[in-house]
Amino acid sequence: MGDKTIRTALCPGGSERMGRLMRxxxxxxxxxxxxxxxxxxxxxxxxxxxMMQTKEDGMIKPLISFS
Numbered sequence: 001m002g003d004k005t006i007r008t009a010l011c012p013g014g015s016e017r018m019g020r021l022m023r024x025x026x027x028x029x030x031x032x033x034x035x036x037x038x039x040x041x042x043x044x045x046x047x048x049x050x051m052m053q054t055k056e057d058g059m060i061k062p063l064i065s066f067s
């Protein structure tokens with residue numbers, strides 16, 4: 001993911017909050033997997049965003065895989 005840029009529109013606090021969260025995850029201090037309720041491939045990201053907006057199927061946090 002070194003060449004990826006993360007853009008957030010749904011994250012309160014914007015890029016600073018996301019940066020802190022990514023550092024905590026990278027350091028192993030936060031494990032996001034227990035919050036993950038749904039998994040999607042990157043090709044299905046539009047469906048994931050629609051489900052996030054409507055909370056369809058009880059979605060809390062999706063995990064997007066790039067491969």
